[in-house]
Amino acid sequence: xxAWLLWLIxxxxxxxxxxxxxxxxxxxxxxxxxxxxxxxxxxxxxxLQMIAFIVVSGVLLALVRPIAQxxxxxRTPLQLDGVDTLIGRTAxxxxxxxxxxxxxxxxxxxxxxxxQHSGEAFAIGQTVRILEVDGATAVVGDALE
Numbered sequence: 001x002x003a004w005l006l007w008l009i010x011x012x013x014x015x016x017x018x019x020x021x022x023x024x025x026x027x028x029x030x031x032x033x034x035x036x037x038x039x040x041x042x043x044x045x046x047x048l049q050m051i052a053f054i055v056v057s058g059v060l061l062a063l064v065r066p067i068a069q070x071x072x073x074x075r076t077p078l079q080l081d082g083v084d085t086l087i088g089r090t091a092x093x094x095x096x097x098x099x100x101x102x103x104x105x106x107x108x109x110x111x112x113x114x115x116q117h118s119g120e121a122f123a124i125g126q127t128v129r130i131l132e133v134d135g136a137t138a139v140v141g142d143a144l145e
Contacts (some may be wrong), residue, residue, distance in 0.1 A: 001080065002040070003040040003049060004040040004041045005027070005032050005036045006038055007034070007036040007037030007049065007053075008028075008033075008034075008037050009138045010033040010122070011030045011031075011033035011034050011037065012030075013029070014026045014029040014030035014033055015030040016026060018020075018030065024065045024068055024069060024123075025061065025065070028055050028057055028060035028061045028064065028065055028109075031056055031057065031064075032052075032053040032054065032055075032056040032057030032060065032062045033053060034056070035047075035052040035053055035055070035056030035057075036049040036050065036053035038052065038085075039052040042144070045119075047080065051073050060079065061089075069097065073122065083133040084104070085125075086130050086132065086133055086138065087130055087132060088129065088131065088132065088142050089106060089130050090106075090127050090128065090130075091104040091105055091106040091111070091127070091128055091130060091138070091140070092104065092105050092125065092126070092127060092128075093113075093122045093123065093124050093125060093126045093127075093128060094110060095124065096121065096123055096124055097113045097114065097115055097121065097122040097128065097140060098115055098120070098121040098122075099114055099115050099118040099119075099120065101113070101114050102114065102122070104128060104130075104138060104140060106130075111137070111138045112136060112138070113128070113137060113138040113139070113140050114137055114138075114139060114140070115141065116131055116139050116140065116141045117137075117138060118140075120141070122140065123134050127143040128140035128141065128142070128143055129141055129142065129143045132140075
């Protein structure tokens with residue numbers, strides 16, 4: 001089996017391992033293996049292929065990996081999911097809401113709700129803002145539109 005093909009297989013295995021680890025180290029080794037493959041295709045000796053693998057992997061680990069990690073962690077916006085997406089939205093009161101309970105409607109969804117403060121109450125038809133979600137209950141306050 002030609003040496004370049006072994007390097008190509010090694011590169012593929014490193015890349016597959018990266019999918020399991022997701023730490024960007026094995027991906028840099030895959031790049032190094034491609035460097036070794038290039039030297040093998042140019043007819044370089046095994047020692048030169050290994051040197052190319054080590055040098056390319058080292059450069060990728062030292063220069064590319066930190067930049068890639070920074071882009072993946074710092075440039076990814078905070079994504080809200082689940083009930084966190086409801087916070088800040090407005091809803092209409094369908095059954096009077098006070099500190100002990102009530103109902104609100106957001107679009108097609110109807111939720112149990114309670115006011116944030118004990119003296120606060122909202123009448124049917126009033127618009128409220130969701131401040132937090134406590135279990136299956138929306139805690140609401142003035143919409144202040």
